[in-house]
Amino acid sequence: MQAIKQLGGYLGPYKFFTLIAPLLMVLEVTMDLLQPTIMQHMIDTGIANGDNPYVLKMFVWMLMSAVFGLVGGIGCSYYSSKAAIHFASDVRQSLYEKMMTYSAKERDAFTTGKLITILTSDVESVQRAFMMTLRIFVRGPLLFIGAVIIVFVTARELFSILLIIVPILIIAMYFFTKYSGTLYRRVQEAIDGVNTKLQENLAGIRVVKAFRRETQQIEQFSGLNETLTKRFITAEQIVGVLVPFTMFVVNLGIVAALWLGAIKVEAGTLQVGVILAFINYLTIILNGLMSSSMVLMQIARAIPSGERIVDVLNKEVAVKEAENPLTSQIQGAIDFQNVSYRYYESAEDVLKNITFSVKQGQTVGLIGKTGSGKSTLVKLLPRLFDPTSGEIRLDGKPLKDYAFSTLRKHIGFTSQKALLFSGAIDNNIRIGKEDATSEELQQALDAACATEFVDRLDKGLAHELSQGATNLSGGQKQRLALTRALVRQPAILVLDDTTSALDSASEKHVQEAISSQYNDTTTFIVASKIASIQQADLILVLEDGEIVGQGTHQQLLQNNKPYQAIYASQQKAGVQQ
Ligand SMILES: Nc1ncnc2c1ncn2[C@@H]1O[C@H](COP(=O)(O)OP(=O)(O)OP(=O)(O)O)[C@@H](O)[C@H]1O
Numbered sequence: 001m002q003a004i005k006q007l008g009g010y011l012g013p014y015k016f017f018t019l020i021a022p023l024l025m026v027l028e029v030t031m032d033l034l035q036p037t038i039m040q041h042m043i044d045t046g047i048a049n050g051d052n053p054y055v056l057k058m059f060v061w062m063l064m065s066a067v068f069g070l071v072g073g074i075g076c077s078y079y080s081s082k083a084a085i086h087f088a089s090d091v092r093q094s095l096y097e098k099m100m101t102y103s104a105k106e107r108d109a110f111t112t113g114k115l116i117t118i119l120t121s122d123v124e125s126v127q128r129a130f131m132m133t134l135r136i137f138v139r140g141p142l143l144f145i146g147a148v149i150i151v152f153v154t155a156r157e158l159f160s161i162l163l164i165i166v167p168i169l170i171i172a173m174y175f176f177t178k179y180s181g182t183l184y185r186r187v188q189e190a191i192d193g194v195n196t197k198l199q200e201n202l203a204g205i206r207v208v209k210a211f212r213r214e215t216q217q218i219e220q221f222s223g224l225n226e227t228l229t230k231r232f233i234t235a236e237q238i239v240g241v242l243v244p245f246t247m248f249v250v251n252l253g254i255v256a257a258l259w260l261g262a263i264k265v266e267a268g269t270l271q272v273g274v275i276l277a278f279i280n281y282l283t284i285i286l287n288g289l290m291s292s293s294m295v296l297m298q299i300a301r302a303i304p305s306g307e308r309i310v311d312v313l314n315k316e317v318a319v320k321e322a323e324n325p326l327t328s329q330i331q332g333a334i335d336f337q338n339v340s341y342r343y344y345e346s347a348e349d350v351l352k353n354i355t356f357s358v359k360q361g362q363t364v365g366l367i368g369k370t371g372s373g374k375s376t377l378v379k380l381l382p383r384l385f386d387p388t389s390g391e392i393r394l395d396g397k398p399l400k401d402y403a404f405s406t407l408r409k410h411i412g413f414t415s416q417k418a419l420l421f422s423g424a425i426d427n428n429i430r431i432g433k434e435d436a437t438s439e440e441l442q443q444a445l446d447a448a449c450a451t452e453f454v455d456r457l458d459k460g461l462a463h464e465l466s467q468g469a470t471n472l473s474g475g476q477k478q479r480l481a482l483t484r485a486l487v488r489q490p491a492i493l494v495l496d497d498t499t500s501a502l503d504s505a506s507e508k509h510v511q512e513a514i515s516s517q518y519n520d521t522t523t524f525i526v527a528s529k530i531a532s533i534q535q536a537d538l539i540l541v542l543e544d545g546e547i548v549g550q551g552t553h554q555q556l557l558q559n560n561k562p563y564q565a566i567y568a569s570q571q572k573a574g575v576q577q
Contacts, residue, residue: 003306006313007126010090017083022138024075029142031069036280037150038062043273080134088127094313095119101317103385105343110312113196118312121191122305125184129302132295140292147284155278157270158257165253166285169246173293176242181300183235188304190228197221203468239297243290250286254279319383325403330410331395332360332491332522334381339390341376349388350376352545358538360395360491363515363523365533367566368542374526375416377542378494381524382411412485412521414498418477420469425454425480426461428469432484444487447513449506450479475502482510486518493523499532507532530567539563 011018038061046055099107099115107115148166152159201208201217208217257278264270334357341351351373358364366374379385380392383399392399399407412432420428429444430436436444441461445451453476457463469477478498485493493514499507514523515535527533534553541549541556541563549560556563 003303003310006310007091007306010087010094011083013090014083014086017079017086018134021076021079021083021134024072024079025135025138026072026142028069028072028076029139029146031065031072032143032284033146033150034065035062036277036284037154038065039280040154040273040277043276044271048271048273076135080131083134084127084131087130088123091126091309092119092123095123095309098313098315102315103317103319105318105385106315109315111192111196113194113199114192114308115312116195116199117188117192118305118308122188122308125188125298125305126302126309129295129298132298136291137295140288140290140295142288143284144288144292147281147288151278151281151285155274155281157264157274158260158278161253161256161260161278162282162285165249165282166289168249169286169289172242172245172249173289173296176239177293177296177300180235180239180297181303183231183238184301185304187228187231187235188308190224190231193224194221194228197224242293246286246290250282253282257282319386321404322401325406326397326401327403327406330402330406330491332410332520333395334358334492334522335393335396336377337391337393339380339387339392341373341380341385341388350545351380351387353390354545354547355390356538356540356547356550358522360522361520362537363525363533363535365536365539366524366526366542367528367530367533367539367563372542373545374542375496376545377540378413378496378524378526381492381494382408382413409488410491412488412490412493414478414481414485414495416497418469418474418481418498420465420472420477420480422465422467422469424461425457425463425465428465428480429461429484429487432487433489436487440487440489441483443517444483447486447510447517448479448482449502449509450476450483453479475506478502479506486514489518490521493518493521494526495524496526497528499525499527504531511535530570541566 038058042055042058042062045051046058095118099119110118148162151162197220201221208214257275261270261272261275261278265272265275336354336356339351339354340349342349354377356364366377368374380387381399383404386400394402394407421431426441429441432444433440442451445454454460454463465471469480472480479502482495482498485495499510502510511532514521525533525536530553533539537552538550539553539556540547541560543562548562549556551560557567
């Protein structure tokens with residue numbers, strides 16, 4: 001109910017369509033209901049008495065009511081489609097915008113596959129329910145009530161048949177409708193499973209192929225597909241019994257009407273036209289009940305979908321913007337004060353009491369074993385998530401107080417996996433700064449050692465990247481990701497293992513370019529090689545989420561055991577220094 005109420009809010013702009021569609025349907029239903037009565041008069045008064053002008057008059061009436069009915073029907077379909085499609089489009093847009101505010105935490109809680117199902121199939125289910133409600137929900141009950149009243153008034157001799165048939169039909173429809181909600185909820189969950197698997201496999205298709213895991217993946221997919229198929233079949237089969245069953249009950253009613261009617265006609269208490277009209281009205285009653293139950297079934301199916309949609313829309317986002325956020329210029333001095341972080345409440349801290357300070361324009365190097373928390377630490381800077389405890393200060397003020405737009409505008413971030421979008425290279429770089437001049441672009445390309453390979457491409461910056469930039473090498477992708485970060489002339493630059501994909505000459509060039517051309521930028525370099533961070537003003541050595549050493553290369557070499565151990569192991573392994 002809460003879901004219906006909340007989604008109902010999206011109808012606001014389409015109130016007119018939502019009102020006019022059922023009104024036009026009332027017109028169509030009224031015309032449909034008139035037809036059998038006109039026909040009855042045509043037979044019993046016109047044809048029975050050989051009154052041709054009366055027959056013609058009734059014929060014109062029938063034709064006119066058919067035309068009005070047609071206008072009502074077409075109008076209702078037109079406005080109901082318009083309302084439902086726009087409504088669904090707005091819901092989809094809101095969902096997408098909400099999903100964009102999610103951090104990895106919220107996204108993981110739903111799973112990507114489920115989010116895709118909600119954005120597509122669940123929205124579609126609610127759209128269909130809404131459209132059917134506008135088209136049929138008025139029609140069904142109106143046809144039913146109208147036909148019952150007319151039979152009561154014009155064919156009371158046969159009304160007793162309705163008293164038996166209608167309750168049977170109503171009870172059957174009630175149970176089918178109720179059950180279908182549960183069945184389709186299970187179908188929707190099975191679709192989540194299929195989508196999650198599909199999304200995971202398409203994203204990782206290269207790994208699947210490289211490890212020759214196609215057969216196993218296909219088997220796993222078949223399992224999920226089979227579950228979906230079974231649930232769909234069960235739902236469709238059970239719901240599919242409804243139509244033949246109700247037809248059977250109505251046919252029994254027709255047989256009873258013919259039998260009872262024949263006796264009464266013979267006794268001279270009933271006219272033939274009344275029997276024909278009754279049979280027509282019986283079909284209309286069935287039609288009314290069936291269409292009502294179809295809508296109810298669709299609504300029952302859409303309610304779980306609506307709840308899933310509302311869950312996404314109402315999900316409390318962990319990282320929120322301050323009420324009156326700061327939009328002042330950012331210099332780039334950073335203070336971590338006893339910062340701890342854990343990914344899940346039940347999990348352990350992956351960062352523990354991290355404390356350090358860095359001035360504007362300085363370079364911080366982070367080194368430590370895999371899983372020691374380096375990436376997690378730098379992800380706190382653009383507030384991809386917030387510390388569980390402790391505080392981060394930027395230029396002396398809490399990081400949380402800054403507007404997202406200000407913060408992200410001044411932070412250039414490159415992650416371990418260079419993520420580029422399909423489209424021209426130029427567009428990808430301009431994500432960093434839309435209005436970048438060609439000089440700024442060139443400066444960033446040069447600093448990131450990307451000029452040479454971009455120039456070699458036929459179309460240069462206009463070169464089109466495929467989805468996931470699969471038509472570039474790993475090093476080329478990293479260079480473009482770095483260009484994108486540099487082009488915004490960031491106050492804070494984060495290179496999360498970015499230079500590892502570069503050869504050592506390029507890495508040296510990038511570091512020199514950053515320190516000479518971007519010397520006001522505070523730079524965080526996550527690295528696995530000491531050589532990548534040797535020149536840093538401050539090196540943080542991390543172990544199991546704790547800082548076990550901080551200082552310059554020389555200081556750490558002299559007095560920090562963990563750093564000495566890393567240095568020694570890299571010397572021994574011949575890692576290029
Ligand atoms: N999204 C996540 N959800 C849950 N745990 C996570 C998540 N990301 C990282 N972790 C955990 O947090 C810890 C620190 O991971 P992090 O990626 O920060 O390490 P790292 O030092 O950058 O490692 P590497 O050098 O291998 O990139 C690890 O134990 C990891 O399993």
